[in-house]
Amino acid sequence: GGRDWSGLAGSVLCDACYNQFMKKGTLERGKPGTLVRGAARSGLKMRCTYPGCERPDESRHFYPIDGEKKAGGRDWSGLAGSVLCDTCYHQFLRTGTLVRGA
Structure with missing residues (x-):
């Protein structure tokens, strides 16, 4: 090829x-910053890179983050190069931080 x-x-x-x-x-x-669905089914091994993640290997969906993401009006540039599980992604999307209870 x-x-x-x-x-x-x-x-x-x-x-x-x-x-x-x-x-x-x-x-x-996928493109950077887009959802990767069914990673295990596709043979793609993904892991949440946030050190405080409680279940970094157990998400069904992962989000590779590029610095240009603007979802939720948040500044994602500090997470560029990260891969977030569904829980961590939505935590940041809602609150602007990955720290729970902040």
Whole structure:
């Protein structure tokens, strides 16, 4: 498919990841800042990167955050490069902080 596979040398990919790389040339799914649904089903292992997350591996939905996100009128730039689970994403969306009870 005209892709540079050298970065994946020695890796074992599931069918979903193999097809993703063949089509897009990357293992990244979706655009930055968009919902990634069914990560486990697609073979994509995601984890909430917020250190205070109580269940970083247990969300069904994950949100890769880029610094340009404007959802809820919040400034997401401090979270650029993070991946948030559904609970942490909605916590920040509602309150502007990831700290619970703040």
